[in-house]
Amino acid sequence: MKLDRTTCYKAVAARDRRFDGWFFVGVSSTGIYCRPVCSVRTPQFANCHFFPSAAAAEKNGFRPCLRCRPELAPGHGIFDAASRLAQAAALLIDDGFLNLADMPQLADRLGITERHLRRIFNVEFGVSPVEYAQTQRRLLAKRLLSDTALPVTEVALAAGFGSIRRFNSLFKQHYGFAPSRLRQRSTSTVQSDTMTFELAYRPPLAWDALLDFLAARAIAPIERVDQRVYRRTLALTVGARRYCGWLVVENVPGRHALKVTLPATLSGAVPQALGKIRRLFDLACRPDVIDLHLGPMAQRLPGMRVPGTVDGFEIALRAIIGQQISVAGARCLLTRLVERFGEPLAAAPAGLTHLFPTAAALADASSGEVQAIGLTQARTATVMAVTQAVATGALRIDPLAPLDETLAALRSIRGIGDWTAQYIAMRGLGWPNAFPAGDLVLQRHFGLSSAKALGVHAEQWAPWRAYAALHAWRQHHEESTA
Template sequence: MTLDFDTCYRAVVARDPRFDGRFFTGVTSTGIYCRPICPARTPARRNLRFFPHAGAAEAAGFRACRRCRPEASPGSPDWNTRADLAARAVRLIADGYADQHGISGLARRLAVTDRHLRRLLLAELGTTPIALARTTRLQTARRLLAETRMPVTEIAFASGFSSIRQFNASFQEVYAQPPSALRRPGGPGGQEAPGDAAADGTWLTLRLACREPFDGPSLLGFLAARAIPGVEHVDQDRYARTIRAPGGSGIIELVPPPTARQGQVLLRVRLTGLKGVGQVVSRCRKLFDLDAEPQAISAVLAADDILAPLIAARPGLRVPGAYDGFELAVRAVLGQQVSVSAARTFAGRLAGRYGTPLTAAGEPGPGDVGGTLTVLFPTPAGLADADLSGLGLTTGRQATLRALATACAAGKLNLDAGADPEETAARLAELPGVGPWTAAYILMRAGGDPDAFPGTDLGVRRAMERLGCEPGRADRWRPWRAYAALHLWAFLTEAPAV
């Protein structure tokens, strides 16, 4: 996003929620940075600076506002939709990659030197990879301090810090106060927290911001039809699944509007250990497409008079993402030329045979999924040399799955937050049995590419024919063709072929 001062200033004066998360406002007279919707009195124009990322504001010496809580804002769609190196680095840092592999590992993942990555982020954001990773950890910590009753010592490690001393020093340096200050009576930490959390497998509850409108029922319906037995479960108001995380394994639950409060999705997490919980939050945001800007997307799609009635019928329709890219890619391969229910059956068989049984911390919570979540989906290494006979798969499909697993296990194919769409498409095309439809579907859901379009999908073709759309008309829907595909499937009231 190009930060035009006048546009940003008007958004701040109006407290326009459309800009929440897209930029942050630094107030030079106070040294504080805020969200555009901050309820505090609008500062004088001469005292304002605007930043594309919270990390850039902190690098410039500003401290996060305790009233509007910048760490609780929706993510910027700009960083999530761009395919350039800087945006991929930002996404990987948000996913906890730098915490797990270090800055050198992050640079290697992006195939650049440490120095080049540093120069790039300094030019783009005015901050370094190290500082950006620290900002991400501190934002997770502030969220946990404000929204839970977790002990401060547990929050330090859950946020990705390697020691209590490092956590306290970073907090003091950036916010000029100790972490415990957020828990003092009358402060944000003194408010009623939505949930408890501890390292013994109890539930952690957080609220994830999203932009309205949000079509929760359609999202849950899409995921319900494809829920992998033992791995996922969906009912009328929530989605639940098993996950692997840096600190252990367990279960997540996501409750979207209208059951949850407007503009929020409720996240409940239960893990054997909460280290790196920021990664869980990042992946849940991707899974539910929480950083999308529905009004901007609808404005482009509704400009086509054929699509306009579809957009009006389902405002806030999201593109379902994926918690784990490899799992989604396997699901796409299993869905080739079979029904949705058949693909779901195959995925359940695969998970049942080669998945990992869930640990005790993954026991279902009160009244949620009835004990149906029992297994973690297989890893790439676990399927690379697996005997896939007896699952009902064709010989060709078995070969495709093994090739996919081998490529992911070897690091030749990356389906994580830092994946480059063009490179991913090229690597997928090298695999036996992966054609344009499979690649587009993987890019759309696992890659988060908002313009990926499975144009050869039978459901998409039928919907376009019924609407009188010639094939070339889809070019009008750029750069949001993935959302157009979801609207076409919904119009047909017929599941896509996966």
């Protein structure tokens, strides 16, 4: 990323939240690096050094600010095709991939050589993938020390450090003080059985619209929305261990952040959990860029997000079971599926009783058992085909899966057409240009009679067609219920 010093300094002086997370400023007179939105007095221009990542700032000898807390900055969105692979590598590292694997495995996961990965990553972030990963571990540990009551040993392990001794040594070496200093600064009100974090976003955020979308599709045993708060159950696999728990998310508009509460049972999977939540709520979104491109469509409701998912397999089944029936009808069938095949979960918030079925668990069921929830024979066959493909690893549904190959694999399954594939791409693959042109609601909303005509009409919104679809769905609903 090329950073223009004058532009960056203007953003720092204005505390412009549009740039939060896109660069960091190191101040030579203090040796501290900050987010552009830091509330401290604006440093002199001559003392400012700008970096594309927190890792680059730390590589150059700067320590993180204890006021603005760089670890809370929102992440990058994947906009430029040239940087997509580097951003994909960063997402994997943020989720703790290098805590359990090495560089050759990371390169293999992305389908490129290790040499090429190092080169493109350094161009994008100014550091090597290993240096980036080391910084992310330290920043995660800093966050856990400040915001949770986890014992220091558990903090070190959760952040990916091999031993408490190495953790203490590296932390003091890079930050100039012992980890215990942050634990002393943390408030005494932190609960020992839960963990609370903030995930920043770039305003505006159409929070009510986002929750309305999720609420209309909420599957009762695993998720619920009430009083503008989102709750759901969650299962994560880290290495050979499976962690089960739940999450609670609410908006804190005054801080431009989401407040996330997790149970201590997920302490070993914090990076993975926070990564899932960032993608579920599309927190890497740049509304200033997207809303400007969509023009009048976005003026009615700026800050629209495309809801993602915590589980690509879940989104695939939602899309398949929801074909050609109402949202309420799909929700009813999915509730039966979860109650019949989902794993019960104890000690979850009121009303949440199960985890969504894993592909492995559903693959062990017979077609007759799955059809018994109320599916047609053809729909059951499609569900089972996708289940087998995901369970065997032949199909991956996540934002890092290869787009074209994954769409082709989905369309090759009998019963999956373009609408279903595009919906899965929108929410499961995180593809911002996905657009279900075969959607009859969208066709009626724009007064067009065919998917082909709508597809041509939607080209004006590329590469943000998924956001245009969300705006159109909401506007159609508002007009039909007025």
